[in-house]
Amino acid sequence: MNQQDQLKQLVGQKAVEYIHDGMQVGLGTGSTVKFMVDALGERVKNEHLNIVGVSTSERTEAQAKSLGIPMKSVDEVDHLDLTIDGADEISADFQGVKGGGAALLFEKIVAINSDKIMWIVDESKMVKQLGAFGLPVEVIPYGSQHVFEKMAARGYHPVFRKVNGEFVRTDSNNIIIDLHVDPITDPHALAEDLIHMVGVVEHGLFLDMVNTVIVGHEDGPEVIETRP
Ligand SMILES: O=C(CO)[C@H](O)[C@H](O)COP(=O)(O)O
Structure with a gap:
């Protein structure tokens, strides 16, 4: 080990x-x-x-x-x-x-x-500060390309999570977009923004x-x- x-x-x-x-x-x-x-x-x-x-x-x-x-x-x-x-x-x-x-x-x-x-x-x-690890966001597949583009426009540097070219599916059959915002200087503001994006189910800020x-x-x- x-x-x-x-x-x-x-x-x-x-x-x-x-x-x-x-x-x-x-x-x-x-x-x-x-x-x-x-x-x-x-x-x-x-x-x-x-x-x-x-x-x-x-x-x-x-x-x-x-x-x-x-x-x-x-x-x-x-x-x-x-x-x-x-x-x-x-x-x-x-x-x-x-x-x-x-x-x-x-x-x-x-x-x-x-x-x-x-x-x-x-x-x-x-x-010290969050952000080096990509922030996972669970998104429903329908319309996810548009959610992705809105995230990109906000400067969140989104990446669809894929394995062997296939979208990773959650236990709810949704997909994951990882955001590369480093450092996350205001986690509460980011959380608030993400949760109000239509198509976002939940984000990984706890x-x-x-x-x-x-x-x-x-x-x-x-x-x-x-x-x-
Ligand atoms: O949030 C999680 C899964 O969704 C895990 O708790 C997190 O990824 C840590 O995992 P590990 O213990 O393998 O490093």
């Missing part, structure tokens, strides 16, 4: 210490969360931890079920106690960019219905949301309470 994966595993293992009996827990998406779900599966199996998971993607759902974690859909729970997710960038004032794994819509729905939100990252994700960040360093995990 490379060093970055070791840090991801470390924060994943640390995060599950915050999960207790009876909790309804949102499970994010991505390579860091995968380690967390593995660790949670161990606790469910070995300690008979009694929890319900709510996933943010088909990938996480399949992994959690394969490990015997009891799962419900977001609409089957009245609330979530805690959501643990990864992030692509976290700024010095704890604003986040997410959606590198194209799961930002479900991640945001689960996050805003959670009492507490925790992000788990290796130290490379901590930045603002004023996170309560706890666990950062993986070589000498151990650092737990930062951002909004206790």
Whole structure:
């Protein structure tokens, strides 16, 4: 395992210490969360931890079920106690960019219905200002070329996300446009502009949301309470 994966595993293992009996827990998406779900599966199996998971993607759902974690859909729970997710960038004032794994819509729905939100990252994700990582925006396919052109006209430097020449599809069958605005000097203004563009379903700016960040360093995990 490379060093970055070791840090991801470390924060994943640390995060599950915050999960207790009876909790309804949102499970994010991505390579860091995968380690967390593995660790949670161990606790469910070995300690008979009694929890319900709510996933943010088909990938996480399949992994959690394969490990015997009891799962419900977001609409089957009245609330979530805690959501643990990864992030692509976290700024010095704890604003986040997410959606590198194209799961930002479900991640945001689960996050805003959670009492507490925790992000788990290796130290490379901590930045001064957001923007170096392209900002993912989920867009419905119909009319997306026009949305793209409007974004370009605003100077957002959009790029359709494709793999092998094919549009990447989200779990809702939408597509992703990554914006290259670096640095993002006013994330709130950008978020406000994007969410009002017709055809945009959701954007990857997760603002004023996170309560706890666990950062993986070589000498151990650092737990930062951002909004206790
Ligand atoms: O937002 C996400 C998926 O949509 C992920 O949380 C984010 O991309 C981080 O992923 P990783 O842990 O693989 O670096």
